[in-house]
Amino acid sequence: MTAFNDESGTGDALRRALGVNRRRFLSTCTAVGAGAIAAPVLGASPALAQDRGRGHDHDHGRGHVLVPPGKRGIILYTVRDATARDPLASDLPSGFREVFKQLARHGYRQVEFAGYGQHANAPGGANLGSVVGAKLLRSWLDDYGLRAQGNHGFIPPSWPLTSADVDTFKLNLEIANILGMDHMGTGGDPTGSSYPADWDVAADKWNALGRIARREGIKLYTHNHDSAYGFLLDGGPLDAQGRPTRSSGIRKLEYFLKATDPKLVWLEMDIFWAHVAQYKFHTYTAHDGSTREKVFDPAGLVARNNKRYPLFHAKDGVVSTTNGMGYDMVPFGTGVIDYTTFFSRVGERNYHNPMVEDDNSPSATDPAQSLREAKISYDNLAALRARRR
Numbered sequence: 001m002t003a004f005n006d007e008s009g010t011g012d013a014l015r016r017a018l019g020v021n022r023r024r025f026l027s028t029c030t031a032v033g034a035g036a037i038a039a040p041v042l043g044a045s046p047a048l049a050q051d052r053g054r055g056h057d058h059d060h061g062r063g064h065v066l067v068p069p070g071k072r073g074i075i076l077y078t079v080r081d082a083t084a085r086d087p088l089a090s091d092l093p094s095g096f097r098e099v100f101k102q103l104a105r106h107g108y109r110q111v112e113f114a115g116y117g118q119h120a121n122a123p124g125g126a127n128l129g130s131v132v133g134a135k136l137l138r139s140w141l142d143d144y145g146l147r148a149q150g151n152h153g154f155i156p157p158s159w160p161l162t163s164a165d166v167d168t169f170k171l172n173l174e175i176a177n178i179l180g181m182d183h184m185g186t187g188g189d190p191t192g193s194s195y196p197a198d199w200d201v202a203a204d205k206w207n208a209l210g211r212i213a214r215r216e217g218i219k220l221y222t223h224n225h226d227s228a229y230g231f232l233l234d235g236g237p238l239d240a241q242g243r244p245t246r247s248s249g250i251r252k253l254e255y256f257l258k259a260t261d262p263k264l265v266w267l268e269m270d271i272f273w274a275h276v277a278q279y280k281f282h283t284y285t286a287h288d289g290s291t292r293e294k295v296f297d298p299a300g301l302v303a304r305n306n307k308r309y310p311l312f313h314a315k316d317g318v319v320s321t322t323n324g325m326g327y328d329m330v331p332f333g334t335g336v337i338d339y340t341t342f343f344s345r346v347g348e349r350n351y352h353n354p355m356v357e358d359d360n361s362p363s364a365t366d367p368a369q370s371l372r373e374a375k376i377s378y379d380n381l382a383a384l385r386a387r388r389r
Contacts, residue, residue, distance in 0.1 A: 063386030066343040072381055073110030073149055073355040074103060075313065077187075079370045081362035083118045092367055095122025097140045099371070104144035106375045107382060111141070112311070112355045113151035114187065116175075129153075131171075134178040141179070148179040149353050150268070150311055152187035152223065159205045169209065173216040183310060183353075184213065185221035185268055189228040190256055195243055196234050199252060203259035210264030221266040221311060226325070228253045229277035229296055235287040247284040249294050251277075257305055268311035270357075272329060274298035275317065275337055279326030299345040306348050314339065314354040314381060331373040332356045333380020344386050356381060 076083060079099055087094035093102045095118045103111065116129035116137070124136045141148055154172045156165030176184040190202035206222065213220040229251050236246025253267070278296040286292050302309045316335030317327030327335070346352065356377040361370035 063388055065382075066340065066349060066384040066386055067354055067381055068349060069107070069382070070109050071349070071353055072108055072378060073112060073353055074108050074374055074377070075112040075114055075150075075152070075355045075357045077114035077152070077359070078357050078361050078377075079103075079374055080114065081367065081370050083122075085367070086119050086121050088121050090367065093371060095119055095124075096128065096137060097123050100140050100144045100146055102371055103374065104146055106371075106378045108374075108378055109145065110147050110149040110353060110355070112149055113153070113179075115151070115153060129172075129175065131174060131178065134175040138179050148176075148181045150181060150183045150185055150221070150355070151176060151179075152185060155186040155188070156209065159201065161205075161208065166212070169212065170216070173213055173218050176218050177216060181218065183219045183221050183266065183268075185223060185266075185311075187223050189225060189253075190222050192227065194230070194233045194252070196232055196255065199232070199255050200259060203256060203265075206256075206265045207261050210261065214264055219266045219310065220264070221268045222256075223268045223313070224253055224270050224273055224277075226273045226276040226280060228256075229274060229298075230281045231284040231294075236285070236289070245285075246287050246289070248287065249284055249292060251281070251296070254301065257308060262308055265308075266311075267305075267309050268313065269298065269302060269309050270313040270315070271298060271337065271339075271342060272313065272315040272317055272327065272357075276325045276327060280324075299342045302346045306346065307351070309346075310351065310353060312352060312354040313357045314377075315357040315359070329358055329360050331358050331361065331380075332377035333383070334376065340384055340387060343384060354381065 076096075076099070082093055082099045082102075083096055085092060085094035087098070093099050100111070116133060117127055118124070120126040124133060127133065128137050137148075151172075154168055156162070156169050158165045161169075173184060190206055191198050193199065193202075206220070210220045231247040232250050232252055232255055233244045233246065234248050234250065235244050237244075239245050257267070274296070275298060278298065282295045283291055283293050314332055316330050316332045316337050316339075318330050318335045320326060320328045327337075329335075333339075343349065343352075343354075356374065358370075358373060358377065361373045363369040
């Protein structure tokens with residue numbers, strides 16, 4: 001693991017940045033990385049997450065609660081099989097109303113929507129993405145002491161914006177206000193491009209959308225996957241299409257942060273995908289052709305731009321050396337991503353809204369799995385405590 005030796009300084013700098021003690025840092029890097037992955041830093045990123053306090057290991061008298069009860073949320077995509085379940089064919093919770101009731105029993109106080117569709121036989125019918133449907137959803141949220149805090153919904157595909165897209169966007173803002181949301185967003189990146197010119201266009205579009213949302217009292221946010229924290233191609237020799245082929249080391253969403261108005265555009269960091277980006281995008285080819293190392297520090301980026309990140313996706317992972325991402329997704333608190341350190345470093349615990357997510361919770365053979373794992377995730381989120389200094 002030469003990338004982490006004392007002479008290079010890389011290991012110590014990264015260890016200090018991520019809040020991992022030297023002994024644990026070196027031991028986990030050796031255990032996970034040695035012989036597992038050819039590129040030294042690739043094997044290290046998941047290992048950096050090993051120093052964590054899992055919910056069942058916590059002494060609840062130690063340190064303050066990192067995620068206050070009112071901030072414990074879940075994105076409904078995690079239990080999408082339950083909202084889509086036919087209540088006439090199952091005794092398990094089905095549709096939004098019963099799922100809200102079960103999530104409230106688990107302890108959750110916030111939900112993030114991933115659209116407004118459910119099974120047609122559930123109360124309210126298949127599509128609640130209307131003013132009438134939103135009023136029904138709001139009544140159920142209120143019944144069970146839940147608050148809506150965001151939606152991965154409609155972002156106009158057009159630019160310049162068409163009248164039809166603006167009307168649909170405004171309808172979604174109206175629905176968000178009925179549901180009581182402070183935020184509304186999307187599950188996709190502003191653009192999939194690697195070039196600054198395309199991110200400039202995306203920034204212009206999001207500033208315009210953010211201006212519309214702000215007039216309705218809503219904060220507009222975008223959500224990341226791993227590629228959005230890859231490096232921009234912004235210099236060096238041009239390719240056959242006249243596009244740059246090398247990088248200054250600026251990451252795409254970091255560029256977007258600076259190109260957008262902080263009063264109009266916010267971000268939701270998916271912490272799992274940010275750690276995948278840490279694993280995948282740690283070196284770049286500089287404008288002069290040299291290879292440079294720059295390891296991504298998700299918590300550090302949030303800490304530098306804290307008010308721009310009102311929401312998180314809190315999903316966990318176990319180390320994978322075979323899938324190209326560094327992690328396999330698992331229920332929150334059962335993996336190795338160091339959420340104790342992450343939440344401690346970003347602070348602002350009464351501002352951020354962590355939403356538990358696990359894409360893999362629905363099961364084709366175990367229909368109760370997603371709601372059961374939602375309970376496991378809630379308990380582990382609630383158990384997080386700051387470490388004593």
